[in-house]
């Protein structure tokens with residue numbers, strides 16, 4: 001693969017785009033709205049993404065690799081768990097000061113039918129997890145998940161991530177059309193789960 005769409009820059013930070021697949025179909029997902037994030041076309045021409053392809057593209061951003069690197073693209077990065085682990089391992093060995101963040105929908109433990117978080121210790125520093133709503137009804141309206149009990153899975157993942165010692169932030173996207181989210185309730189839920197909270201205003205040109 002020669003296209004530089006496995007790795008891209010957003011606000012001066014390096015992002016890794018491992019897949020176009022997702023277990024959600026969020027109403028605000030930029031995948032279904034446009035085909036680029038601030039000019040980077042993130043549609044992959046194959047789902048057969050290999051760690052070596054990602055690493056090759058990463059190295060072309062050499063001067064940025066000792067800062068924070070984020071797994072986040074047009075799809076759910078944890079669906080490519082093995083590739084994510086291999087790439088994170090490479091980054092941690094070669095650039096030990098680099099912080100690694102994964103932006104995720106929090107479905108991984110349901111998808112893999114096991115708690116994958118212990119496998120990511122020492123590889124991932126931060127999880128940013130899409131809470132997306134104050135209850136299951138709102139969550140399902142906004143996220144349109146393809147799996148059952150997704151909202152519970154997300155809350156469990158947030159709680160487990162915080163308990164395992166990852167720097168954990170639950171996020172809410174606001175400002176998309178007239179979708180209303182109860183921020184106060186979301187903040188309360190997040191606090192109970194032991195995580196930090198962040199509102200991500202929806203922006204037209206990127207996440």
Ligand code: SF4
Nearest residue numbers: 022024025026029075
């Ligand atoms: S979780 Fe992310 S990639 Fe998946 S549909 Fe929602 S916004 Fe898109």
